[in-house]
Structures are given as structure tokens and as C-alpha cells.
Amino acid sequence: MNDYDTMGLDSNVLKNIKDAQAKRPKELNDLIQKQGDLMERKNTLILDYGYERDSETVKEITEELRQVSEQINKF
DSSP states (O other): OOGGGOTTOOHHHHHHHHHHHHHSOHHHHHHHHHHHHHHHHHHHHHHTSOOOTTSHHHHHHHHHHHHHHHHHHTO
16 A cells, blocks of 8 residues: 555554555455456556447456455455
């Protein structure tokens, strides 16, 4: 979490969030990062490049997102 992600939260709340994030297993952090990257890629394809939601590329990313979400839920 960087300084731009504070969203006006109290400093104690931010400290608790950062502490909780630090305690997560590295594998979970990696999966969460991958999930965010995939969502950003999917949204970029749809919004910036006009890819249809049912295009093959978007379907592949959606399937990969589903798999990553399943892995995250196992933690």
C-alpha cells in the first residue's frame, strides 16, 4: 500500500492494514497481485481497445481470473 492508497483512513487503521498485509504468505500476495494485474488487463482491453466482453481474449483472461480467485479462496 502506498501513500496514495490511504483514502483518508486513520493512521492506526492504516497501520493495522499494513501489518495484516505483511503477515500474509508470499504465495497469497503473489496471487492477489496477479489477480489485480489480470483485472487491469481485462478492463484495458474492454475500455481502451473496444474488445467485446465475449471475445476470445477477454474470455481467456476471465477464465484465468476465475482460476486465480479459486486459489485465493483456498487460503
